[in-house]
Amino acid sequence: MTGVDFSAAPQLAGLLAAILLYGVAAGFAAIFHRRRGALATVYPVCIAAAAMAAVADLAELIADTSTGFRLPLGLPIIGLYVRLDALSAFFGLIVNVGVLTAAIYGVGLDRNRDLTARVEPFFPAFAVAMNLVLLAGDAFGFLFSWELMSLTSWVLVVSRHKDADSRHAGHVYLVMAAIGTASLLFAFGGLAGAAGNYAFDAIRAAPPGPIVSGLVLAGTIFGAGSKAGIAPLHAWLPLAHPAAPSHVSALMSGVMTKVAIYGLIRIVFDLLGTPVWWWALPFLLLGAVTAVLGLLYAVLDGDLKRVLAYSTVENIGIIFVGLGLALAFKASGLAAAAAVAMAATLLHCLNHSWFKSLLFLGAGAVLHATGRRDFGGLGGLIHRMPVTAALWLVGAMSISALPPFNGFVSEWLLFQAVLAGPAFPEPVLRFMSPAVGAMLALAAALAAACFVRAFGIVYLGRPRSSAAAEAHETARPQQVAMALLAGLCLLGGLFGGVTVSAIQPLLQMLAGAPLPAAGTGPTPFSLIAFDAARSIYDAPTIALFLLISGTLTALLVHRISSRRTRLGPAWDCGFPEPSPLTQYSASSFSQPLRRVYGTTLFGASEIIDMPQPGDSRPARLTVRLQDYLWELLYAAPAAAVIGLSERLNTLQFLTIRRYLMLVFSALIVLLLIAAVWF
Amino acid sequence: MGETLTLLFGQTIQMFLVLLVAPAITGITRRTRARFMRRQGAPVIQPYRDLSKLVRKESVVAENASWLFRSAPYAILAFTWVAAALVPTFASGLMFNWAADAVALVALLGAARALLALAGMDVGTSFGGIGSSREMMIATLAEPAMLLVVLTMALSAGTTRLPEVAEFLISAPVTVRVSLGLALVALVIVALAENARIPVDNPATHLELTMVHEAMVLEYSGRHLAMIEAAAQLKLVLYISLIVCLFLPFGMAPADAGSGAWLTGIAAYLVKLAFGAVLLGVWEVSIAKMRVFRVGEFLGGAFVFAFLAILLAFLTREVLK
Numbered sequence: 001m002t003g004v005d006f007s008a009a010p011q012l013a014g015l016l017a018a019i020l021l022y023g024v025a026a027g028f029a030a031i032f033h034r035r036r037g038a039l040a041t042v043y044p045v046c047i048a049a050a051a052m053a054a055v056a057d058l059a060e061l062i063a064d065t066s067t068g069f070r071l072p073l074g075l076p077i078i079g080l081y082v083r084l085d086a087l088s089a090f091f092g093l094i095v096n097v098g099v100l101t102a103a104i105y106g107v108g109l110d111r112n113r114d115l116t117a118r119v120e121p122f123f124p125a126f127a128v129a130m131n132l133v134l135l136a137g138d139a140f141g142f143l144f145s146w147e148l149m150s151l152t153s154w155v156l157v158v159s160r161h162k163d164a165d166s167r168h169a170g171h172v173y174l175v176m177a178a179i180g181t182a183s184l185l186f187a188f189g190g191l192a193g194a195a196g197n198y199a200f201d202a203i204r205a206a207p208p209g210p211i212v213s214g215l216v217l218a219g220t221i222f223g224a225g226s227k228a229g230i231a232p233l234h235a236w237l238p239l240a241h242p243a244a245p246s247h248v249s250a251l252m253s254g255v256m257t258k259v260a261i262y263g264l265i266r267i268v269f270d271l272l273g274t275p276v277w278w279w280a281l282p283f284l285l286l287g288a289v290t291a292v293l294g295l296l297y298a299v300l301d302g303d304l305k306r307v308l309a310y311s312t313v314e315n316i317g318i319i320f321v322g323l324g325l326a327l328a329f330k331a332s333g334l335a336a337a338a339a340v341a342m343a344a345t346l347l348h349c350l351n352h353s354w355f356k357s358l359l360f361l362g363a364g365a366v367l368h369a370t371g372r373r374d375f376g377g378l379g380g381l382i383h384r385m386p387v388t389a390a391l392w393l394v395g396a397m398s399i400s401a402l403p404p405f406n407g408f409v410s411e412w413l414l415f416q417a418v419l420a421g422p423a424f425p426e427p428v429l430r431f432m433s434p435a436v437g438a439m440l441a442l443a444a445a446l447a448a449a450c451f452v453r454a455f456g457i458v459y460l461g462r463p464r465s466s467a468a469a470e471a472h473e474t475a476r477p478q479q480v481a482m483a484l485l486a487g488l489c490l491l492g493g494l495f496g497g498v499t500v501s502a503i504q505p506l507l508q509m510l511a512g513a514p515l516p517a518a519g520t521g522p523t524p525f526s527l528i529a530f531d532a533a534r535s536i537y538d539a540p541t542i543a544l545f546l547l548i549s550g551t552l553t554a555l556l557v558h559r560i561s562s563r564r565t566r567l568g569p570a571w572d573c574g575f576p577e578p579s580p581l582t583q584y585s586a587s588s589f590s591q592p593l594r595r596v597y598g599t600t601l602f603g604a605s606e607i608i609d610m611p612q613p614g615d616s617r618p619a620r621l622t623v624r625l626q627d628y629l630w631e632l633l634y635a636a637p638a639a640a641v642i643g644l645s646e647r648l649n650t651l652q653f654l655t656i657r658r659y660l661m662l663v664f665s666a667l668i669v670l671l672l673i674a675a676v677w678f
Numbered sequence: 679m680g681e682t683l684t685l686l687f688g689q690t691i692q693m694f695l696v697l698l699v700a701p702a703i704t705g706i707t708r709r710t711r712a713r714f715m716r717r718q719g720a721p722v723i724q725p726y727r728d729l730s731k732l733v734r735k736e737s738v739v740a741e742n743a744s745w746l747f748r749s750a751p752y753a754i755l756a757f758t759w760v761a762a763a764l765v766p767t768f769a770s771g772l773m774f775n776w777a778a779d780a781v782a783l784v785a786l787l788g789a790a791r792a793l794l795a796l797a798g799m800d801v802g803t804s805f806g807g808i809g810s811s812r813e814m815m816i817a818t819l820a821e822p823a824m825l826l827v828v829l830t831m832a833l834s835a836g837t838t839r840l841p842e843v844a845e846f847l848i849s850a851p852v853t854v855r856v857s858l859g860l861a862l863v864a865l866v867i868v869a870l871a872e873n874a875r876i877p878v879d880n881p882a883t884h885l886e887l888t889m890v891h892e893a894m895v896l897e898y899s900g901r902h903l904a905m906i907e908a909a910a911q912l913k914l915v916l917y918i919s920l921i922v923c924l925f926l927p928f929g930m931a932p933a934d935a936g937s938g939a940w941l942t943g944i945a946a947y948l949v950k951l952a953f954g955a956v957l958l959g960v961w962e963v964s965i966a967k968m969r970v971f972r973v974g975e976f977l978g979g980a981f982v983f984a985f986l987a988i989l990l991a992f993l994t995r996e997v998l999k
Contacts, residue, residue, distance in 0.1 A: 380802065382744045402789040403782060415781050419832055422992050434988040437829060441822035448788055449814035452795045456810065461802030462742060522776060534837045541777040542760060550756030557733060561901045564736035571897055572803040584799070584807020592815035596974040
């Protein structure tokens with residue numbers, strides 16, 4: 001087990017060194033958790049480790065060497081098999097850029113107010129776990145690091161353990177994580193087969209038969225899907241993600257969900273062998289429903305961080321649709337279309353990790369400045385926190401898939417993939433693709449409504465509480481972290497064509513073909529799905545034209561017009577009302593949407609309590625919403641389990657004679673079974 | 679090189695043509711409405727006078743307005759203008775048409791709308807909020823319908839690039855297809871909603887709880903209002919152009935026809951625009967405004983039509999070229 005040649009795989013060696021550095025930071029923080037000065041070094045060390053790891057990932061993504069070796073760690077004799085290929089490196093880049101910005105944000109945390117001793121040892125440990133999942137080259141390593149990732153993030157979720165909501169969130173998360181890992185365990189059992197060879201290389205060489213692979217697919221979608229947040233397994237996400245400290249929320253929502261998608265891609269596209277067309281159906285169905293449902297939850301919710309978590313659910317839906325289309329095209333032998341769908345999926349993973357991290361960090365800044373994250377207590381922060389507001393606007397436009405930012409690039413590619421749908425030989429898929437396209441279009445429009453609402457209520461208008469009126473701009477490191485991500489959102493939007501060219505080897509590996517016409521456009525930055533005559537999006541040109549026409553108009557108008565500007569009170573049709581409560585609130589903003597979409601899906605109803613004339617009590621409007629999914633799939637089974645355990649509880653208080661009788665009868669039954677069986 | 683310059687010249691003509699003709703189209707619609715109501719009506723050039731008056735007046739800005747409120751009008755105009763440049767008007771295959779396709783066009787209009795809705799919420803008045811909230815509700819139904827219409831057309835022509843779609847529709851033998859008919863109905867409904875026309879919104883009301891667009895821009899005045907008005911007029915031209923480009927592309931100069939054919943192209947385009955404006959006016963006087971919560975059903979209808987259109991296009995296997 002000796003003689004590991006690190007020099008043959010410099011990228012992998014670099015990543016392992018970075019992981020070691022993360023580990024050192026975690027151990028250091030755990031040992032010296034009582035010393036504030038010692039804890040202050042944790043985030044800078046994480047920044048260094050993350051930068052190192054990101055560089056190594058990027059180098060691997062470009063070089064595409066695909067190396068691996070056994071480390072003398074883990075299980076005795078067998079060791080730990082680590083490997084690094086373009087897929088791991090791509091997701092590694094997502095993870096480590098996310099950790100990098102979250103750690104920069106962490107540097108600026110207020111050490112007197114924010115809980116640190118409970119967060120700082122586990123933050124690097126969480127980063128270690130996520131990196132290890134990506135590097136695992138066998139089922140044992142994968143599941144071990146997967147579980148480590150769940151547990152470290154669980155500790156971070158319950159870091160505010162005195163708060164009942166946090167404890168509840170932690171409880172739900174732990175249960176869902178346990179069920180998910182168990183399901184993945186079964187999936188890997190099926191993959192290993194009777195021979196029980198659980199190294200990825202061996203699995204790839206001998207993929208399971210049709211029935212087993214169907215079961216493995218189901219187990220993987222359940223296991224990895226619940227971690228990613230696909231409906232109806234999403235219920236823990238809007239509880240757990242907001243409960244964690246904001247930079248950890250950014251990691252969980254922006255990055256950990258992508259690690260789950262990595263697991264899904266690794267198993268379904270890499271290990272499971274040649275795809276069959278119906279594998280795509282659960283992805284398309286779940287993805288399309290999740291995309292719309294996630295946003296409907298988001299647009300009706302009144303808590304800033306929970307809205308962001310629900311929007312993550314939506315984006316996971318979009319990613320699932322992309323995966324489903326890629327699978328379907330690949331199974332139908334349409335490699336070019338599969339490459340377009342896969343490019344859309346991978347790009348959306350990357351883009352979502354950036355803008356969701358940005359939005360969560362911004363929400364953290366707002367939470368820190370005002371102490372509130374409910375829409376009812378915010379407003380007008382654009383005046384008090386101008387930098388955060390401007391950066392958050394970039395994130396909001398990106399996530400709403402508005403050009404010239406990055407969310408639109410992946411959305412555009414996905415629509416191009418949908419348009420290749422008539423080529424499917426299967427009628428079911430031909431029917432599914434326009435339906436999926438319609439759901440995606442609906443989701444895109446709802447996302448815009450959701451984020452106009454979130455930005456408008458939090459940052460625009462007048463402050464709805466004294467805390468919001470006295471808010472302060474966030475610390476410099478936090479601004480830097482957000483600016484970094486906002487810059488990535490803009491660059492990713494402008495140079496999507498370049499990103500796509502960089503992941504060509506990855507597309508070849510996963511979809512069976514690279515993008516056919518990348519780099520053949522009129523400018524080097526054109527994004528072309530199939531060929532230039534069929535579809536093209538050239539973001540830099542569009543952005544340039546936007547810039548020119550906008551500035552030209554502004555200059556021209558300022559030149560010819562009167563430049564006089566008078567400040568006055570708001571007009572408001574002649575009846576301005578001084579109380580900020582007369583502004584539109586978050587729930588009044590979503591009222592039309594609630595009426596249109598919510599009455600059937602959430603059983604939304606309004607109860608108006610209007611006092612009689614002469615009665616001086618206030619009128620009240622109560623809105624009732626029901627979460628049918630939670631009641632049916634979570635509350636009901638939980639109640640059944642609790643009811644059953646209370647029944648079984650009587651077994652604790654039996655006499656010794658009854659216990660002996662129970663033992664004896666169990667023995668008889670087992671013997672009978674054994675007699676019949678053999 | 680000479681060809682590139684010609685194309686650039688054509689593109690410039692198009693960009694300024696749509697901008698300059700836009701107020702007249704609004705003027706024609708208003709005039710038609712007035713005539714049908716047996717009123718004299720303002721002259722067709724009245725919108726130009728209004729714009730120049732607004733630009734010359736001072737701008738009154740609410741005390742607590744932010745930078746977003748002041749810069750949004752220019753950004754909205756820029757997004758709408760660039761979107762309008764993507765629609766083939768009098769000739770296909772101009773300089774700039776290649777840079778983005780119909781999906782990007784929908785997204786650019788979406789960006790303009792999102793900025794307008796944000797601007798409506800900036801001052802923190804109840805009217806601004808009501809307008810933004812309703813606008814976004816309407817958009818959640820209209821935008822997907824529009825996208826599906828665009829995708830249906832793209833399927834028939836085998837490309838999402840509008841000039842190619844128009845070329846295809848000019849050159850292809852004219853056949854009545856059910857999917858195209860459904861798409862046309864859906865697109866017209868979307869156009870009515872997006873341009874705040876009757877029966878979804880009434881561009882002539884104020885001080886009513888039924889208004890959507892006007893409520894959002896209530897706080898604007900002077901040059902800022904002029905930008906918003908110009909953008910709204912431009913958007914109307916854009917939608918009429920889109921409808922005629924997709925469904926009545928006759929008379930449009932083909933890509934290789936050169937600048938000589940442009941003149942007839944421009945003439946045909948202007949006639950079609952004026953015709954569309956008159957039709958809109960007639961439509962508006964012959965129907966009543968809807969309650970806001972009926973709009974959901976109206977636009978839901980557009981969404982269903984658009985979905986049926988794309989479904990038919992998929993199932994009849996009009997496979998991409």
